[in-house]
Amino acid sequence: MNLDFSSISNREKRMLLMLFGVLLMVVSYMLVFRPQMEKASETAVQNEGLDTRLNELLSMAEKKDYYQRETQNMQEEIDAYCEKFPADIKEEDGIVLAQNIEKAAGITIDTVGTGVRLMVSEDGTVSEEADEQQQTLSEQDNVATKEQVDAIEGNTQESTETQKQTDDALVEDSPTLYRTQDTFSYKGSYENLKKAVTYINSQTGRMTVDSITMAFDSGTGGLTGTLTVNIYSMSGIGTQYHEPDAGTSIYGKKNLFGTLEKKNK
Numbered sequence: 001m002n003l004d005f006s007s008i009s010n011r012e013k014r015m016l017l018m019l020f021g022v023l024l025m026v027v028s029y030m031l032v033f034r035p036q037m038e039k040a041s042e043t044a045v046q047n048e049g050l051d052t053r054l055n056e057l058l059s060m061a062e063k064k065d066y067y068q069r070e071t072q073n074m075q076e077e078i079d080a081y082c083e084k085f086p087a088d089i090k091e092e093d094g095i096v097l098a099q100n101i102e103k104a105a106g107i108t109i110d111t112v113g114t115g116v117r118l119m120v121s122e123d124g125t126v127s128e129e130a131d132e133q134q135q136t137l138s139e140q141d142n143v144a145t146k147e148q149v150d151a152i153e154g155n156t157q158e159s160t161e162t163q164k165q166t167d168d169a170l171v172e173d174s175p176t177l178y179r180t181q182d183t184f185s186y187k188g189s190y191e192n193l194k195k196a197v198t199y200i201n202s203q204t205g206r207m208t209v210d211s212i213t214m215a216f217d218s219g220t221g222g223l224t225g226t227l228t229v230n231i232y233s234m235s236g237i238g239t240q241y242h243e244p245d246a247g248t249s250i251y252g253k254k255n256l257f258g259t260l261e262k263k264n265k
Contacts, residue, residue, distance in 0.1 A: 084204065087234070087237075087241040088241040089117060094182035097207075097244075101200070105196035107196050108186060110187065113185075177232060177234050181229070185225075188223060197227075208229070212228070
């Protein structure tokens with residue numbers, strides 16, 4: 001198809017050029033200018049959020065020394081609080097505690113039921129440790145010996161020692177709270193019981209009274225019952241276990257049964 005432009009007047013040619021110009025402007029607006037404007041609007045919205053965040057960071061940077069000082073103070077308070085926890089609680093701690101309660105409150109403790117160490121979770125619940133003291137004798141008898149397990153699994157002394165060092169490092173870097181629950185069976189008056197609770201509350205060690213049961217003793221006219229105490233310890237804070245001071249045992253003609261007596265420091 002041949003177009004003969006010679007028959008088109010100059011006026012018509014100008015009109016066609018104007019039409020092409022308008023079409024070019026519309027296409028340029030739709031394909032180039034409009035997408036760029038939309039992108040610019042999105043960038044402006046993002047910049048507003050970034051400007052807000054930048055102002056927050058600048059404000060925090062101005063208070064850098066304050067935050068560092070407060071963080072250090074809080075860490076020192078946490079360390080000081082954790083240092084009040086003993087590294088471990090053992091059976092002798094419960095026995096010595098019962099002895100001290102008897103001396104301080106004038107109460108008689110017939111039996112001491114020492115508990116096992118239980119790990120305290122972040123939500124405050126406790127979970128039992130997987131160690132031998134949680135197993136019955138029959139369960140321990142049915143468990144294969146360590147040598148048999150090592151032979152089956154191919155564990156060597158070197159690999160076992162490496163694993164132990166890794167576990168110790170994890171424990172050392174991770175403070176863990178434990179609870180040991182001891183139960184004391186007591187006899188005494190109501191005043192004796194109140195003195196016993198007051199003595200427990202006055203201890204610097206981390207311990208609380210979990211529960212108290214009491215019943216009237218018609219034989220003595222006093223009270224009998226059980227006193228359950230929660231004693232807390234913490235590992236992974238760099239402290240070591242210290243044995244409790246149970247006094248000295250003096251034997252001889254004047255002390256046939258070796259009564260425990262406190263040393264005079």
